[in-house]
Amino acid sequence: MNAAAKTAIVLGAGMVGVSAAIHLQKRGWRVTLVDRKEPGSETSFGNAGVISRGSILPVAYPGLLWDIPKILAGRSRSVRVDPKALFGMLGWAPAFLRTATKTENRRIAGVLNALLALCLEEHEALMKEAGATAHLTKAGWLKLYRTEEGFAGSAFEREVMDELGVAYRVLDAAEIAALEPNLQPIYARGVHILGTASVDDPAAVCRAYAALFENRGGDFIRGEVSRLEDDGGTARVALNDGAILEADAAVVAMGPWSAEILKSVGVAIPLFHERGYHRHYRPAGNAVLTRPVNDAEGGFVLAPMAAGIRLTCGVEIAPEAAGPSTKLIDGVTPFAQQAFPLADCLDETPWLGRRPSLPDGLPAIGRAPGRNRIWTCFGHQHVGFTLGPVSGRLLAEMMSGDETVIDPQPYNPARFG
DSSP: OOGGGOEEEEEOOSHHHHHHHHHHHHTTOEEEEEESSOTTOSGGGSSOOEEOTTOOSOSSOTTHHHHHHHHHTTOOSSEEEOGGGHHHHTTTHHHHHHTOSHHHHHHHHHHHHHHHTTHHHHHHHHHHHHTOGGGEEOOOEEEEESSHHHHHTTHHHHHHHHHHTOOEEEEEHHHHHHHOTTSOSOOSEEEEEOSOEEESOHHHHHHHHHHHHHHTTOEEEEOOEEEEEEOSSOEEEEETTSOEEEESEEEEOOGGGHHHHHGGGTOOOOOEEEEEEEEEEEESTTOOOOSOEEETTTTEEEEEETTEEEEEOOEEEOOTTOOOOOHHHHHHHHHHHHHSOEEEEOOSSOEEEEEEEOTTSOOEEEEOTTOSSEEEEEOOGGGHHHHHHHHHHHHHHHHHTOOOSSOOGGGOGGGGO
Protein backbone atom coordinates (compact mmCIF):
# COMPACT_ATOMS: atom_id res chain seq x y z
CA MET A 1 0.00 0.00 0.00
CA ASN A 2 1.30 3.47 -0.81
CA ALA A 3 2.33 5.35 2.34
CA ALA A 4 0.35 8.38 1.14
CA ALA A 5 -2.88 6.41 1.52
CA LYS A 6 -2.16 5.13 5.01
CA THR A 7 -3.83 6.26 8.20
CA ALA A 8 -2.51 6.17 11.76
CA ILE A 9 -3.79 6.88 15.25
CA VAL A 10 -1.14 8.05 17.71
CA LEU A 11 -2.07 7.57 21.35
CA GLY A 12 -0.42 10.10 23.63
CA ALA A 13 0.25 13.80 23.01
CA GLY A 14 3.44 14.19 24.98
CA MET A 15 6.73 14.99 23.29
CA VAL A 16 7.20 11.46 21.98
CA GLY A 17 3.67 11.04 20.62
CA VAL A 18 3.48 14.50 19.05
CA SER A 19 6.87 13.98 17.39
CA ALA A 20 5.79 10.60 16.01
CA ALA A 21 2.60 12.16 14.64
CA ILE A 22 4.54 14.92 12.88
CA HIS A 23 7.04 12.52 11.33
CA LEU A 24 4.31 10.20 10.09
CA GLN A 25 2.52 13.21 8.67
CA LYS A 26 5.72 14.24 6.86
CA ARG A 27 5.73 10.83 5.17
CA GLY A 28 2.22 11.18 3.82
CA TRP A 29 0.20 9.47 6.56
CA ARG A 30 -3.17 10.84 7.63
CA VAL A 31 -2.77 11.00 11.39
CA THR A 32 -5.12 11.38 14.33
CA LEU A 33 -3.55 12.25 17.69
CA VAL A 34 -5.45 11.23 20.84
CA ASP A 35 -4.93 12.20 24.47
CA ARG A 36 -7.13 12.61 27.52
CA LYS A 37 -5.50 16.00 28.17
CA GLU A 38 -4.09 18.83 26.11
CA PRO A 39 -0.67 18.18 24.51
CA GLY A 40 2.29 18.40 26.86
CA SER A 41 0.20 18.15 30.03
CA GLU A 42 1.67 15.01 31.60
CA THR A 43 5.29 13.78 31.71
CA SER A 44 6.45 16.29 29.11
CA PHE A 45 5.25 19.13 31.33
CA GLY A 46 7.46 18.52 34.33
CA ASN A 47 11.04 17.90 33.24
CA ALA A 48 14.13 20.06 33.56
CA GLY A 49 13.87 21.17 29.93
CA VAL A 50 17.26 19.78 28.98
CA ILE A 51 17.93 18.45 25.48
CA SER A 52 20.66 16.36 26.96
CA ARG A 53 23.40 15.03 24.71
CA GLY A 54 25.24 13.65 27.73
CA SER A 55 22.51 11.59 29.42
CA ILE A 56 23.90 8.33 28.12
CA LEU A 57 23.97 6.18 31.25
CA PRO A 58 20.95 4.25 32.54
CA VAL A 59 19.42 4.92 35.94
CA ALA A 60 20.78 1.64 37.36
CA TYR A 61 24.37 2.76 38.00
CA PRO A 62 27.30 0.54 38.99
CA GLY A 63 27.29 0.23 42.77
CA LEU A 64 23.51 0.58 43.07
CA LEU A 65 23.30 -2.76 44.87
CA TRP A 66 25.46 -1.38 47.69
CA ASP A 67 23.16 1.64 48.02
CA ILE A 68 19.94 -0.35 48.38
CA PRO A 69 20.03 -0.48 52.22
CA LYS A 70 20.44 3.31 52.35
CA ILE A 71 17.61 3.81 49.84
CA LEU A 72 15.22 1.48 51.66
CA ALA A 73 16.06 3.19 54.95
CA GLY A 74 15.04 6.55 53.47
CA ARG A 75 18.55 8.03 53.66
CA SER A 76 19.03 8.75 49.94
CA ARG A 77 18.52 12.27 48.58
CA SER A 78 18.02 10.96 45.06
CA VAL A 79 15.71 7.95 45.44
CA ARG A 80 12.71 7.24 47.65
CA VAL A 81 10.91 3.89 47.74
CA ASP A 82 7.45 3.71 49.25
CA PRO A 83 7.35 0.42 51.21
CA LYS A 84 3.94 -0.29 49.66
CA ALA A 85 5.65 -0.47 46.25
CA LEU A 86 8.04 -3.29 47.14
CA PHE A 87 5.78 -6.15 46.10
CA GLY A 88 5.03 -4.54 42.74
CA MET A 89 8.75 -4.12 42.08
CA LEU A 90 9.31 -7.88 41.93
CA GLY A 91 8.21 -7.98 38.29
CA TRP A 92 10.90 -5.61 37.03
CA ALA A 93 13.53 -4.97 39.71
CA PRO A 94 15.67 -8.11 39.09
CA ALA A 95 16.13 -7.25 35.40
CA PHE A 96 16.69 -3.60 36.32
CA LEU A 97 19.41 -4.47 38.82
CA ARG A 98 21.19 -6.68 36.31
CA THR A 99 22.00 -3.56 34.31
CA ALA A 100 23.81 -1.98 37.29
CA THR A 101 27.27 -3.04 36.13
CA LYS A 102 29.93 -1.21 34.15
CA THR A 103 29.67 -3.74 31.33
CA GLU A 104 25.89 -3.33 30.99
CA ASN A 105 26.09 0.44 31.46
CA ARG A 106 28.57 0.67 28.60
CA ARG A 107 26.38 -1.44 26.35
CA ILE A 108 23.26 0.58 27.10
CA ALA A 109 25.14 3.87 26.72
CA GLY A 110 26.30 2.86 23.26
CA VAL A 111 22.72 2.12 22.21
CA LEU A 112 21.34 5.34 23.70
CA ASN A 113 24.15 7.33 22.16
CA ALA A 114 22.91 6.50 18.66
CA LEU A 115 19.69 8.39 19.46
CA LEU A 116 21.25 11.09 21.63
CA ALA A 117 23.77 12.06 18.96
CA LEU A 118 20.82 13.31 16.88
CA CYS A 119 18.66 14.78 19.63
CA LEU A 120 19.50 18.48 19.31
CA GLU A 121 19.43 18.70 15.52
CA GLU A 122 16.05 16.90 15.43
CA HIS A 123 14.60 19.28 18.04
CA GLU A 124 16.01 22.32 16.26
CA ALA A 125 14.45 21.23 12.99
CA LEU A 126 10.99 20.96 14.56
CA MET A 127 11.44 24.19 16.53
CA LYS A 128 12.17 26.10 13.34
CA GLU A 129 9.11 24.61 11.63
CA ALA A 130 6.94 25.31 14.69
CA GLY A 131 8.25 28.83 15.34
CA ALA A 132 9.44 27.82 18.80
CA THR A 133 13.16 28.65 18.67
CA ALA A 134 12.73 31.51 21.17
CA HIS A 135 12.39 28.88 23.90
CA LEU A 136 15.84 27.43 23.16
CA THR A 137 19.15 28.23 24.87
CA LYS A 138 22.30 26.48 23.64
CA ALA A 139 24.51 26.89 26.70
CA GLY A 140 25.02 23.29 27.73
CA TRP A 141 24.33 22.23 31.26
CA LEU A 142 26.34 21.74 34.43
CA LYS A 143 26.83 18.75 36.69
CA LEU A 144 28.27 20.07 39.94
CA TYR A 145 30.11 18.40 42.80
CA ARG A 146 30.49 19.82 46.28
CA THR A 147 33.49 17.65 47.11
CA GLU A 148 36.47 16.16 45.33
CA GLU A 149 35.19 12.77 46.44
CA GLY A 150 31.87 13.39 44.70
CA PHE A 151 33.68 14.46 41.53
CA ALA A 152 35.82 11.32 41.65
CA GLY A 153 32.60 9.32 41.66
CA SER A 154 31.83 10.67 38.18
CA ALA A 155 34.98 9.12 36.67
CA PHE A 156 33.12 6.23 35.02
CA GLU A 157 30.55 8.56 33.47
CA ARG A 158 33.29 10.77 32.06
CA GLU A 159 35.13 7.72 30.78
CA VAL A 160 32.05 6.57 28.87
CA MET A 161 31.44 10.06 27.49
CA ASP A 162 35.02 10.10 26.25
CA GLU A 163 34.53 6.73 24.56
CA LEU A 164 31.34 7.89 22.82
CA GLY A 165 32.54 11.34 21.80
CA VAL A 166 30.35 13.40 24.11
CA ALA A 167 32.03 16.80 24.49
CA TYR A 168 32.46 18.30 27.96
CA ARG A 169 34.79 20.45 30.04
CA VAL A 170 35.92 19.80 33.60
CA LEU A 171 35.66 22.96 35.68
CA ASP A 172 37.25 24.13 38.89
CA ALA A 173 35.53 26.43 41.38
CA ALA A 174 36.63 29.62 39.62
CA GLU A 175 35.43 28.37 36.23
CA ILE A 176 32.05 27.43 37.69
CA ALA A 177 31.74 30.94 39.12
CA ALA A 178 32.64 32.47 35.76
CA LEU A 179 29.81 30.55 34.06
CA GLU A 180 27.20 31.00 36.82
CA PRO A 181 28.26 33.87 39.10
CA ASN A 182 25.06 33.73 41.18
CA LEU A 183 25.65 30.18 42.35
CA GLN A 184 26.99 30.06 45.87
CA PRO A 185 30.72 29.12 46.04
CA ILE A 186 30.09 25.65 47.44
CA TYR A 187 31.20 23.56 44.50
CA ALA A 188 34.68 22.09 44.21
CA ARG A 189 34.36 20.77 40.66
CA GLY A 190 31.96 20.70 37.76
CA VAL A 191 31.40 19.12 34.37
CA HIS A 192 30.04 21.36 31.62
CA ILE A 193 28.25 19.13 29.10
CA LEU A 194 28.57 20.70 25.66
CA GLY A 195 26.40 20.03 22.62
CA THR A 196 23.44 20.27 24.98
CA ALA A 197 20.63 22.81 25.01
CA SER A 198 17.65 23.65 27.19
CA VAL A 199 14.23 25.24 26.90
CA ASP A 200 12.44 27.62 29.23
CA ASP A 201 9.02 25.92 28.96
CA PRO A 202 8.92 22.25 27.92
CA ALA A 203 5.13 22.17 27.80
CA ALA A 204 5.00 25.21 25.52
CA VAL A 205 7.47 23.56 23.13
CA CYS A 206 5.35 20.41 23.06
CA ARG A 207 2.22 22.49 22.42
CA ALA A 208 4.00 24.33 19.59
CA TYR A 209 4.83 21.02 17.93
CA ALA A 210 1.21 19.90 18.37
CA ALA A 211 0.00 23.13 16.78
CA LEU A 212 2.36 22.51 13.85
CA PHE A 213 0.81 19.06 13.46
CA GLU A 214 -2.72 20.45 13.47
CA ASN A 215 -1.87 23.35 11.16
CA ARG A 216 -0.65 20.81 8.63
CA GLY A 217 -3.97 19.01 8.66
CA GLY A 218 -3.58 16.59 11.55
CA ASP A 219 -6.53 15.87 13.83
CA PHE A 220 -6.37 16.02 17.61
CA ILE A 221 -9.06 14.26 19.64
CA ARG A 222 -9.43 14.83 23.36
CA GLY A 223 -10.48 11.51 24.81
CA GLU A 224 -9.45 8.67 27.10
CA VAL A 225 -8.49 5.36 25.51
CA SER A 226 -10.16 2.27 26.95
CA ARG A 227 -8.79 -0.48 24.71
CA LEU A 228 -7.01 -1.43 21.49
CA GLU A 229 -7.96 -3.99 18.86
CA ASP A 230 -5.90 -5.45 16.04
CA ASP A 231 -7.57 -7.93 13.67
CA GLY A 232 -4.50 -8.13 11.45
CA GLY A 233 -5.90 -5.75 8.86
CA THR A 234 -7.12 -2.79 10.90
CA ALA A 235 -6.21 -1.12 14.17
CA ARG A 236 -9.13 0.00 16.31
CA VAL A 237 -9.04 2.35 19.30
CA ALA A 238 -12.00 2.48 21.67
CA LEU A 239 -12.54 5.63 23.72
CA ASN A 240 -14.36 5.84 27.03
CA ASP A 241 -17.16 7.86 25.44
CA GLY A 242 -17.98 4.92 23.17
CA ALA A 243 -16.30 6.23 20.03
CA ILE A 244 -14.35 3.74 17.91
CA LEU A 245 -11.47 4.99 15.76
CA GLU A 246 -10.05 2.88 12.93
CA ALA A 247 -6.81 3.18 11.01
CA ASP A 248 -4.15 1.18 9.23
CA ALA A 249 -1.93 1.45 12.32
CA ALA A 250 -2.00 2.61 15.91
CA VAL A 251 1.01 3.94 17.82
CA VAL A 252 1.12 3.56 21.59
CA ALA A 253 3.08 6.55 22.90
CA MET A 254 1.25 7.01 26.19
CA GLY A 255 4.35 7.21 28.36
CA PRO A 256 3.84 5.52 31.73
CA TRP A 257 0.31 4.38 30.77
CA SER A 258 1.44 2.54 27.63
CA ALA A 259 1.82 -0.94 29.11
CA GLU A 260 -1.68 -0.92 30.56
CA ILE A 261 -3.37 -0.20 27.23
CA LEU A 262 -1.20 -2.79 25.45
CA LYS A 263 -2.64 -5.46 27.74
CA SER A 264 -5.91 -5.12 25.82
CA VAL A 265 -4.21 -6.69 22.78
CA GLY A 266 -2.34 -9.29 24.81
CA VAL A 267 1.04 -7.54 24.82
CA ALA A 268 2.98 -7.55 28.11
CA ILE A 269 5.78 -4.99 28.56
CA PRO A 270 7.45 -4.64 32.02
CA LEU A 271 7.01 -0.87 32.25
CA PHE A 272 7.23 0.86 35.61
CA HIS A 273 6.69 4.41 36.83
CA GLU A 274 9.38 6.69 38.23
CA ARG A 275 7.64 9.55 39.97
CA GLY A 276 9.19 13.00 40.15
CA TYR A 277 8.26 16.42 41.52
CA HIS A 278 9.02 20.04 40.82
CA ARG A 279 8.41 23.47 42.29
CA HIS A 280 9.11 26.97 40.98
CA TYR A 281 10.83 29.75 42.90
CA ARG A 282 11.39 33.41 42.32
CA PRO A 283 15.12 34.17 42.30
CA ALA A 284 16.14 36.49 45.14
CA GLY A 285 17.15 39.99 44.16
CA ASN A 286 18.72 40.16 40.72
CA ALA A 287 20.10 36.61 40.77
CA VAL A 288 20.19 34.91 37.37
CA LEU A 289 20.71 31.31 36.36
CA THR A 290 21.58 30.93 32.68
CA ARG A 291 21.49 27.13 32.25
CA PRO A 292 20.23 24.06 34.14
CA VAL A 293 22.51 22.78 36.89
CA ASN A 294 22.52 19.33 38.45
CA ASP A 295 23.88 19.11 41.99
CA ALA A 296 25.00 15.48 41.99
CA GLU A 297 25.51 15.26 45.75
CA GLY A 298 22.53 17.44 46.62
CA GLY A 299 20.19 15.28 44.54
CA PHE A 300 18.42 18.05 42.60
CA VAL A 301 18.35 20.08 39.40
CA LEU A 302 17.73 23.82 39.18
CA ALA A 303 16.58 25.02 35.76
CA PRO A 304 15.70 28.54 34.59
CA MET A 305 12.13 28.55 33.27
CA ALA A 306 9.67 31.16 32.09
CA ALA A 307 7.69 30.41 35.27
CA GLY A 308 10.69 30.88 37.58
CA ILE A 309 13.56 28.73 38.77
CA ARG A 310 12.35 25.13 38.60
CA LEU A 311 13.57 22.79 41.31
CA THR A 312 13.30 19.11 40.39
CA CYS A 313 14.15 16.16 42.59
CA GLY A 314 15.13 12.56 41.98
CA VAL A 315 13.11 9.37 41.70
CA GLU A 316 10.22 8.13 43.81
CA ILE A 317 8.95 4.57 43.41
CA ALA A 318 5.40 4.31 44.73
CA PRO A 319 2.19 2.47 43.86
CA GLU A 320 0.39 4.05 40.93
CA ALA A 321 -2.63 4.90 43.07
CA ALA A 322 -0.57 6.42 45.89
CA GLY A 323 -1.10 10.08 46.62
CA PRO A 324 1.73 12.59 46.29
CA SER A 325 4.46 12.73 48.91
CA THR A 326 6.65 15.78 49.39
CA LYS A 327 9.38 13.90 51.27
CA LEU A 328 11.85 13.74 48.39
CA ILE A 329 11.51 17.32 47.18
CA ASP A 330 11.31 18.68 50.72
CA GLY A 331 14.51 16.80 51.50
CA VAL A 332 16.52 18.45 48.72
CA THR A 333 15.07 21.95 49.09
CA PRO A 334 17.52 23.08 51.80
CA PHE A 335 20.44 21.98 49.63
CA ALA A 336 19.01 23.92 46.67
CA GLN A 337 18.69 26.99 48.88
CA GLN A 338 22.36 26.60 49.79
CA ALA A 339 23.26 26.56 46.11
CA PHE A 340 21.31 29.48 44.68
CA PRO A 341 19.43 32.45 46.16
CA LEU A 342 15.83 31.25 45.97
CA ALA A 343 13.12 33.58 47.28
CA ASP A 344 9.37 32.87 47.30
CA CYS A 345 8.01 29.49 46.27
CA LEU A 346 5.55 30.17 43.45
CA ASP A 347 3.57 26.89 43.65
CA GLU A 348 1.07 26.00 46.36
CA THR A 349 1.85 22.30 45.95
CA PRO A 350 4.64 20.49 44.06
CA TRP A 351 3.82 19.17 40.61
CA LEU A 352 3.88 15.36 40.38
CA GLY A 353 4.75 13.55 37.17
CA ARG A 354 5.54 10.00 36.09
CA ARG A 355 8.40 8.84 33.91
CA PRO A 356 7.95 5.69 31.78
CA SER A 357 10.83 3.30 32.48
CA LEU A 358 11.85 -0.13 31.26
CA PRO A 359 14.19 -2.46 33.14
CA ASP A 360 16.99 -2.38 30.58
CA GLY A 361 17.14 1.42 30.38
CA LEU A 362 16.17 1.57 26.70
CA PRO A 363 12.93 2.70 25.02
CA ALA A 364 10.54 0.39 23.17
CA ILE A 365 10.38 1.61 19.57
CA GLY A 366 8.92 -0.69 16.93
CA ARG A 367 6.11 -3.07 16.12
CA ALA A 368 4.37 -4.53 19.19
CA PRO A 369 5.25 -8.21 19.65
CA GLY A 370 2.79 -10.51 17.86
CA ARG A 371 0.79 -7.58 16.48
CA ASN A 372 0.51 -6.52 12.87
CA ARG A 373 -1.01 -3.05 13.23
CA ILE A 374 0.16 -1.88 16.67
CA TRP A 375 3.43 0.02 17.14
CA THR A 376 5.15 1.33 20.25
CA CYS A 377 7.22 4.38 21.13
CA PHE A 378 7.65 4.76 24.88
CA GLY A 379 9.89 3.92 27.83
CA HIS A 380 12.43 6.75 27.53
CA GLN A 381 12.91 7.12 31.31
CA HIS A 382 14.51 10.51 32.00
CA VAL A 383 15.17 11.46 28.38
CA GLY A 384 11.73 11.43 26.76
CA PHE A 385 11.74 15.17 26.15
CA THR A 386 15.26 14.93 24.75
CA LEU A 387 14.58 11.95 22.48
CA GLY A 388 11.00 12.63 21.37
CA PRO A 389 11.78 14.04 17.91
CA VAL A 390 14.46 11.51 16.94
CA SER A 391 12.40 8.60 18.31
CA GLY A 392 9.35 9.81 16.39
CA ARG A 393 11.42 10.04 13.22
CA LEU A 394 12.84 6.54 13.69
CA LEU A 395 9.39 5.06 14.26
CA ALA A 396 7.86 6.85 11.28
CA GLU A 397 10.67 5.60 9.04
CA MET A 398 10.07 2.03 10.21
CA MET A 399 6.32 2.26 9.72
CA SER A 400 6.75 3.77 6.26
CA GLY A 401 9.28 1.19 5.09
CA ASP A 402 11.94 3.89 4.66
CA GLU A 403 15.64 3.62 5.34
CA THR A 404 16.08 4.35 9.04
CA VAL A 405 18.37 7.04 10.39
CA ILE A 406 19.90 4.52 12.83
CA ASP A 407 19.60 0.79 13.44
CA PRO A 408 16.24 0.27 15.19
CA GLN A 409 16.84 -3.29 16.35
CA PRO A 410 18.16 -2.52 19.87
CA TYR A 411 14.89 -0.75 20.72
CA ASN A 412 12.62 -3.53 19.43
CA PRO A 413 9.87 -4.17 22.01
CA ALA A 414 10.00 -7.87 21.07
CA ARG A 415 13.06 -8.13 23.33
CA PHE A 416 10.58 -8.47 26.20
CA GLY A 417 8.57 -11.17 24.45
